[in-house]
Amino acid sequence: MAQSNKEKSTKITALVVDDDMINRTIHHRLLDNLGIENEVVGNGKEAVDVHCSGKNFDLILMDKDMPIMNGIEATRKLREMGIRSLIAGVSSRSTEQEIQEFMEAGLDDYLEKPLTMSKLVTIIRKIDSNG
Amino acid sequence: MDVINQLQRQFIDYSTSLHREGFVDDQFTQLQKLQDESSPDFVVEVASLFFEDCEKLINNMARALEQQQGVDFKQVDASVHQLKGSSSSIGAMRVKNVCIAFRSFCEAQNREGCSRCLQQVTHEYSLVKNKLQTLFRLEQQILAAGGSIPVVE
Numbered sequence: 001m002a003q004s005n006k007e008k009s010t011k012i013t014a015l016v017v018d019d020d021m022i023n024r025t026i027h028h029r030l031l032d033n034l035g036i037e038n039e040v041v042g043n044g045k046e047a048v049d050v051h052c053s054g055k056n057f058d059l060i061l062m063d064k065d066m067p068i069m070n071g072i073e074a075t076r077k078l079r080e081m082g083i084r085s086l087i088a089g090v091s092s093r094s095t096e097q098e099i100q101e102f103m104e105a106g107l108d109d110y111l112e113k114p115l116t117m118s119k120l121v122t123i124i125r126k127i128d129s130n131g
Numbered sequence: 132m133d134v135i136n137q138l139q140r141q142f143i144d145y146s147t148s149l150h151r152e153g154f155v156d157d158q159f160t161q162l163q164k165l166q167d168e169s170s171p172d173f174v175v176e177v178a179s180l181f182f183e184d185c186e187k188l189i190n191n192m193a194r195a196l197e198q199q200q201g202v203d204f205k206q207v208d209a210s211v212h213q214l215k216g217s218s219s220s221i222g223a224m225r226v227k228n229v230c231i232a233f234r235s236f237c238e239a240q241n242r243e244g245c246s247r248c249l250q251q252v253t254h255e256y257s258l259v260k261n262k263l264q265t266l267f268r269l270e271q272q273i274l275a276a277g278g279s280i281p282v283v284e
Contacts, residue, residue, distance in 0.1 A: 017221050020213070022180045027167045029173055092216050114158050114220045117165075 044074025079106035135278035159222030208237035
């Protein structure tokens, strides 16, 4: 799956937003393995700041529960800034109400942790089909 | 070659037993598949982060549950939630399962139940740490003997 998309995938960029170092390490490696250039930050404010510095990404993997600025606030802020990247919310919380609130902040998709290769490929195919 | 085959056999059997006994689940296998020549220590690195996380969070829970004036169950729950997330990410299934029960006791503000879960989670963490360190030692022995680490599905 990674191999057939490799040529297109090398043009895809991603931002991992998660306060947990284990998840940052795993998600970074998953994306690396798919040939996707990616950066990692530790909370929603850092995600906003990196965009304010002029960077842009095809995909943002946004954790929900983070200190300083959580995923819901960060998603809302990025959409207000005009960021049109594909934002996939990532969380271990699964009540419908919480997912709904997260989606309404501006997500394109929602994934439950732990992230796997197949979940990521599903998301990346959306970028490929839109791009 | 016999030595390598023997070590590889030992590795496969041990890895299979970890899954069978519920110490690790498929998520751990997924992490092993992410390891390659460009990132040969990936699983050990993630496991090390997990061990550090566990120790810090278990200490936080213990301190919170020791409070004589009154236990802040939200604080305990926050640590348990984090540990559940970490253990889920690495595939440490038994630790994760204790965390699920632990959260119920936090919600019920049941101090005794929480204390029992703390003991269980400490025990399960200790077990999985030993198991994984043994697995990693077997990997090193295979590599030192000139063999390659088998893929266990």
